């Protein structure tokens with residue numbers, strides 16, 4: 753992005769393009785999406801710079817909608833990534849910088865477990881290793897901002913969607 757210096761497109765502290773909640777840059781009709789762009793997250797109350805495929809995949813929907821200009825579209829995702837590490841399927845959803853509670857579902861020395869982060873009684877992020885169902889349910893719970901019951905959530909035998917307050 754260094755080549756953008758002096759173009760009128762605002763760059764942020766990490767050299768990224770600073771986009772607004774509709775992924776517009778500081779220059780009219782110029783949009784930024786994916787690894788190169790940070791955006792203000794209403795959900796997490798801070799500017800996010802996400803370096804993952806899903807962000808590059810989902811952001812363009814907002815950009816396309818705003819170029820077409822039908823109704824204003826806002827980009828406020830629950831960030832997500834997956835990876836394979838040492839033969840394990842690892843998935844993360846959310847953003848846990850402001851979390852106040854870390855909670856384990858299962859034994860982290862075993863092959864399959866999940867770690868959840870909560871702020872107050874809301875799930876804000878989770879990392880699932882070999883537990884894709886936890887990820888799918890947890891992502892929806894984060895999106896909906898559903899209040900959780902921490903004691904029920906710590907039971908790995910209980911589906912996450914059945915651990916609400």
Ligand SMILES: Cc1cc2nc3c(=O)[nH]c(=O)nc-3n(C[C@H](O)[C@H](O)[C@H](O)COP(=O)(O)OP(=O)(O)OC[C@H]3O[C@@H](n4cnc5c(N)ncnc54)[C@H](O)[C@@H]3O)c2cc1C
Nearest residue numbers: 755785786787788802803804805806808832833834835836
């Ligand atoms: C080693 C590695 C492993 C990763 N593993 C994962 C993973 O497991 N899971 C996950 O979710 N994400 C992973 N990522 C991140 C993921 O690849 C990126 O988030 C994603 O590719 C970003 O897409 P993008 O389109 O925003 O940027 P890019 O894919 O980087 O595309 C930008 C394109 O712009 C081109 N370009 C740059 N400058 C210019 C210029 N001046 N003029 C013209 N073209 C230009 C580049 O050549 C490039 O083709 C990984 C990344 C790396 C490097």
